[in-house]
Amino acid sequence: MEPGVKSGLKDILSELRQELRVDYRLQVNGESYLAAKLIFPQFYEEAVENTPARIISSRTHGSGHFYRYSFDGKEIKFRDYDSQFHNMVLLDRETLCAEMALNRMRYPYGLSREHQEQYQEYINEHNVTAAGLALKAHDMELLKWVLSCADFSREDLERSVEAADRCGNTEGLSFLMDYRHEHFKPRRKTFEL
Template sequence: MKLLYDETLDGISVRRCYGLDGIVQIPDSYDGKPVTGLERYLFSETVRGREVPPHEYVGEPELCGSQVKELVLPRYTKRIGAYAFYNCFGLRKISCRSTVEDWGAGVFTGCTGIERLDICVREEGKSCFREILSELRQTLDVDYRGEDGALLARLVFPEYFEESVENTPARIIMREMHGCGHMYRYCFDGTRFDVGEYDRLFPYVTVQEKPELVTRLALYRLYWPWGLKEEAAQAYWDYVAAHAGDAAEGILKRGERDILGWMARSEPVGRDGLGQMLDAASRGGNAADAALLMDIKHERFGAVPLKARTFEL
């Protein structure tokens, strides 16, 4: 990949990227200098009036718009210009660090396809995690990592949207909020993420979202129990045990076989719950997963005794 950039006082600021791979990993440094900034409209393909690239870049396709599928930001990034990812409809995942200090206006405008965020968080100092979440209103799976890159938790942030409703007689416009996702995006003390507050919101998501999403959220918190208190864990297990079939169906769709086996061996999931999981595996037509669950059921509860047979002549 080639970069077109400007030199700044603290490093370089990228103006355009050229290459063939839709998984764009901007290097931490380029030509011996740290990459500290991304220019405005960097990945937008709708900007008019851009100058012709220098001769050495001619022939290299510009990475922009729907071509960009995944984006890994440099570790030293401090500034991202306005509308840097404008209308990147194909963008599904973004990886970054919480130390980005300046996010320009409308950076994620048109990025409606983003499903995953992978973020390394420095607990001390200002974090941009809250700022990113406020821009992305769709359902979002977040890999929350420590500063060293170790995965601490996998979090699900539900979708939400606002609707303006006109009260004609009163001549006023009222704003209505739909979905509990906006509450999950307020789980912060300043800019520091409050995982305890995240867990306390679970009763809201159970009544506003479908079991497929709720079981995913609960299982991720239980499987990666960073900061998880006993009371919150019990609430998650109660829901998962009561919706074991929905939980298994979601796990199988996502191909999370490790979580499938771990859940099936967990004490809160009893014989009935394992039966629901087996039914889900049978409906999915995956013989290997069904066999795994059958083995675990035999390990935990033993063989089911055959009923005595009687014959009459």
């Protein structure tokens, strides 16, 4: 897609309520490149009946409903898309929010400074979850990127090492142990008599 070019994405999203991952590609000089990785969370509506009052109300669950309004006509508006992240944090699972923040930071097409800071803050607060996503996917490039952009304490690294061990990612485990050794030198033990 090129800026200003209409697509059928809005029509697809209006028909589907489940979680969707979209690779937003642009063409420059005849070559296509990945500009953004977008997630449209799921949502569902529930009809709740109050029988004595004969009232039926509708409740919406999940933040996907908000993300479907991030379009102007058939063109996605990234500012509106990124503005919905606070709803996602309130309504969706932590791993999905971390994946969204990582995707928007790694592929920042149309990302404003304000929203970049919001995503960075989320990654810093949920750094172990972000590292866990990379470990489960066996994506060493992503793991290195997470370690370079997020703040990790010794305890956070310990939890990430445990996550690597749990998911059986030996390459990630050894990398994290080396990283821990480089950035957090072992404490010298002292003995007193």
